[in-house]
Amino acid sequence: MDSIDPLPAPAKFCVAKPLSLFTSDEKPDVVAFFARPESLCGLHQLSTFVTNDYEAVSSPWGAACTNLVTWPYKYLAAGKNKAVLGGWDPLARKFFKTDELSFTVPYKMFEQMLNRYTESFLMTGTWATMNKKIERSNEAWSKKTAE
Numbered sequence: 001m002d003s004i005d006p007l008p009a010p011a012k013f014c015v016a017k018p019l020s021l022f023t024s025d026e027k028p029d030v031v032a033f034f035a036r037p038e039s040l041c042g043l044h045q046l047s048t049f050v051t052n053d054y055e056a057v058s059s060p061w062g063a064a065c066t067n068l069v070t071w072p073y074k075y076l077a078a079g080k081n082k083a084v085l086g087g088w089d090p091l092a093r094k095f096f097k098t099d100e101l102s103f104t105v106p107y108k109m110f111e112q113m114l115n116r117y118t119e120s121f122l123m124t125g126t127w128a129t130m131n132k133k134i135e136r137s138n139e140a141w142s143k144k145t146a147e
Contacts, residue, residue, distance in 0.1 A: 004066065006066075006070045006074070007077055014069065016032075029072075029073070030069075030104050030105065030106055030107060031105050032068055034097070034103075035101065036141075038130060038137050039134060040103055043105075043113075044057050044083070045120075046120055047113065050109065050113050051112070053082075055082075056083055057084075058075070058082055058083070059085040059086065061088075062086065064095065064102070067084050067087065067088070068104055071084045072084050072104045076106050081106055081109050083103060083104065084102075084104045085101060086101065086102040086104065087101035098141070099141075
């Protein structure tokens with residue numbers, strides 16, 4: 001933890017909630033996604049596209065909360081527009097769905113992704129093919145959970 005050097009908590013509580021529950025006068029610091037590899041593929045590539053930084057996504061060592069909170073805030077404090085891929089902690093895997101990982105981005109990057117996705121590969125035939133794979137994956141996993 002010394003080398004990670006986590007920032008002190010800015011408040012007594014950390015509030016995590018869906019974006020749909022934010023009021024017009026609230027803005028999150030970071031946005032976290034929980035997804036399987038097919039969807040993470042799009043998030044990863046879109047992060048690189050909107051930042052024009054081939055190292056826009058980092059996957060540093062850390063517990064699940066470290067990749068969801070500590071690293072994203074560390075990058076924010078350093079002025080870095082960087083996404084964090086996580087969910088690798090074997091002790092925390094029980095809280096993730098099967099084959100699910102986390103992907104946390106600063107709100108600034110999230111806004112860039114929303115504003116520029118129509119200019120990206122997400123609008124191409126390549127992504128249409130990937131979308132079919134996402135649908136097959138979703139179908140396969142919903143069948144497994146129903147059994």
